[in-house]
Amino acid sequence: MSNSNLFKGSLSTIVLKLLKEEGRMYGYEITQKVKDATKGKFKITEGALYPTLHKLEADGILEVEVERVDNRLRKYYRLTEKGTTETAKKISELEEYIKTLQEVIFLKPKMG
């Protein structure tokens, strides 16, 4: 995406929405999912994803499960009860924001 600042502000909402749909995911899976879903227009950088996940975990919005997959340990993230409520709130806030932004950007000049 050309303006990464616009994306940064919505990163946690995107992560929460994905986890709501998928149930549980691990870090690398999230980066790939976003890349695939947006046909490469959005790209989550590793340096931004993990701090976001860790913050959400510390805030009690996400919980973790560790599992052995092949020859290594994998950390899965899933929404907590508080996280499910928070996700609905964040999505509705983002929708409201997009709607307002559209109204401002496509504002028609008053006639007369």
Add this chain to the structure above:
Amino acid sequence: MKKVSNSEIERLYRFTREHFVVYYDVQTELVDHLANGIECQWQDDPGISFEQALQKEFKKFGVYGFSDVVEKRERAMGKKYHKLILKEIITILKRPKVSVSMLLIFWLSNFFLNLENGQNAYLTFLFIVLFILLIFVGRRSVRRRKAKEGKKVFLFETMIENAGGYFSLVWVPFQLLNFMDAAEAGYINWLMSFLIAFYALTSYVCFFRLPKNKEEILKKVYPKMKYS
């Protein structure tokens, strides 16, 4: 599909350590991420070597490498640690023995602070207690660090062992001394007594209660990870 081998996983752990990631929990998450990225590259280009693929993955973390991830992780865990302290304080305050002790510390502090020349003597006494506590915790921390040499170190474990950044807060009651003359004691003594009682309780939680229950806490924070 070509998979990352056991020896390559070991190499990835070493790689994270070489890039200043000391905590095993953070290393583990990064190792899985790097391994996934490398396997993904092998899918597109089976000819690429492990080391080349690793360097390519590492570059994706940007100019600061893993340091940003570690720093933010420390901050997030610090927040978790402070919440845990608060939760423990609320839990133990419900015990009559603890709440009565706190009231007693509060009352005694207020009594001594209101004595003529009591302030200096009492604060010197508290300073000595704090100094002894500092030596005790410091020595315990060194002893435990030695025992842990060459073993896995977890971030939250380190926070519990070192009592987070507790010592940076402990000087707050002493700062109130600056206001003493202006306020002519009065409510400052009440406030100071409250802070002393609060710090006594926090010290107990940070230095004794949390380290004692460390294994239990770590099992919840790091499910399915083994401590050794």
